[in-house]
Amino acid sequence: MSKGYNISEIAEMFNITTNKIRFYEKKGLLAPTREYDNQYRRFSEEDIVRLQSVLTYRSIGLSVDSIKNILKNNGKENYLTHFNNQWQLVNDEIHRLNTIRKSLEQVMDKIYEETDDFNVKDNLLEIISESNKLNDIKNQWKDKWNFNNWARSYDKDVKKDIGELKIYKNYDLILQKVYDLVEALGRSDLRILEIGVGTGNLAGKFLNSGYNIIGIDQSREMLSVAKEKHPKLKVRLGEFLKIPYENKSFDVIISTYAFHHLNETEKYIAIEEIMRVLKDNGVIIMGDLMFESKASEEEILKVLPQSLVEEIKDEYYSYIDLLKAAFEKYNKKFEHYRVDKLNYIIVVHEQMDFHRK
Ligand SMILES: C[S@@+](CC[C@H](N)C(=O)[O-])C[C@H]1O[C@@H](n2cnc3c(N)ncnc32)[C@H](O)[C@@H]1O
Structure with a gap:
């Protein structure tokens, strides 16, 4: 035997x-x-x-x-595919359960606080359906631009400043400015999160200066390129709407050329997410395509040829006045300045005397 x-x-x-x-x-x-x-x-x-x-x-x-x-198949790519898929499943489930927990809290408060118990039913159903709606929005975001396909040629395209709108003409300047603003905080012990890290051009600057930075992106290919360029960079699959981290995890949250892939409703949810993972006194610095307001958008668009208007409308440039109001709801100070016609940098912080270089 x-x-x-x-x-x-x-x-x-x-x-x-x-x-x-x-x-x-x-x-x-x-x-x-x-x-x-x-x-x-x-x-x-x-x-x-x-x-x-x-x-x-x-x-x-x-x-x-x-x-x-x-x-x-115990190849590295195969392992990564399965563990990344699992990471995403687990993270989605955490977000789903957190939303359910939040709505349960609201429901229970309503029941405890309501004196006439049968009046309460409609309110409960409304709370529950709001929470379902939120989960649906978080789960329905799709990459309609196919960043996985773009990852390998992204850096070259940015250098060439492809596209008629010339949105990348100040790319290096914007990344450097975001870096300088973080440097100006004068702290080397910061825990930094970059959302939409792409090929790692901004995160690489922080990594090279010894900062503790993690980059998340919804595109696996972008993360692969970032990792090839910066082997020591920590990267994770993750989305604006479902940030895969605990509450109050980061001192600084940065992002460039990424926020405009969220529509207006999604932006508000993303802001809630960003505020959730930001520590008290944390700072947010974002460079992105924006308009000062809907009125200024109209002014700008009316002199552009139709093809460029369509290019702009394919994405969701933020309105600075709306962003300001959204962050101020969290009692944050909001500053912005214009880099060029369409590119702005915003800084969201606590203190009045935030020092900019
Ligand atoms: C135009 S690239 C910018 C990359 C990099 N931040 C830079 O400045 O070069 C946009 C990046 O944002 C990522 N992205 C877009 N929408 C996202 C979302 N909802 N959550 C996370 N990443 C997102 C894309 O996958 C892509 O890597």
């Missing part, structure tokens, strides 16, 4: 049921040999190591199919 373990021994070893082991075998994750005379399963040391991996991957929620794929 070959050396090895039977199914009951394995079940005991891992404190799981024999049915679970049979299930993994049926799914092709395990392939124990069979004894010649009675067809009983025999598990080798290799099977044990494999089962250990399966159980560990299951413990972080990986699907059986993903595990099968990982075990088949």
Whole structure:
């Protein structure tokens, strides 16, 4: 008889049921040999190591199919695909549950505080449907520009300042200005988050100066390029609407050329998210395409040819007056200045005497 373990021994070893082991075998994750005379399963040391991996991957929620794929192809890209997918699933679930928890709190407060208990029902349904709506918006954001496709040529295109609008003509200046504004805070111990990190051009500046910076982006390809250029940069998949971090995690949040991929409703949700992960006294610095107001947009657009108007309308430039009002609701000071016709930098901070270079 070959050396090895039977199914009951394995079940005991891992404190799981024999049915679970049979299930993994049926799914092709395990392939124990069979004894010649009675067809009983025999598990080798290799099977044990494999089962250990399966159980560990299951413990972080990986699907059986993903595990099968990982075990088949242990290349770096394959691992990254599965773990990034899982990271996204877990993060989505955290956001979904947090929204539910928030609406439960509101619902319970309403019930506690309402004196006439049957008047309360409509209010409850409204709170719950608002929270569902919020989750739907967060989950429906789509990359209609296909940044994965653009990632490999992005840096070259920016240098060439492609596009008739010439929105990249001050690209280097804008990135440098954002960097200088953070430097002016005079602190090297800052925890910085860059949202929409792209190919890592801005994050790279901070990394090279020894700052603690993490870059998130919704595009895996952008993150791959950023990582190739800056191997030490921490990058994660993540979206403005579902930032994959805990409350009050960052001293500074920066972003360039990214916020205009959110429509107006999404921008307000993103601001709530940014404020959630920003520490008290934290600072937000964003360079992006903006108009001072809807009226100034009209002024600018009316002298542009139709093709350029369409290019602008394909994205969602912010209105500075609306952004200002949105951040002021959080008792933040808001400053902005114009870099060129369409590019602005905004600074959102606590103190009146925020020092700019
Ligand atoms: C034009 S690129 C700018 C990249 C980089 N910030 C720079 O200044 O070069 C826009 C980046 O924002 C990312 N992005 C767009 N919408 C996003 C969202 N909702 N959440 C996270 N990243 C987003 C894109 O994937 C892309 O990498």
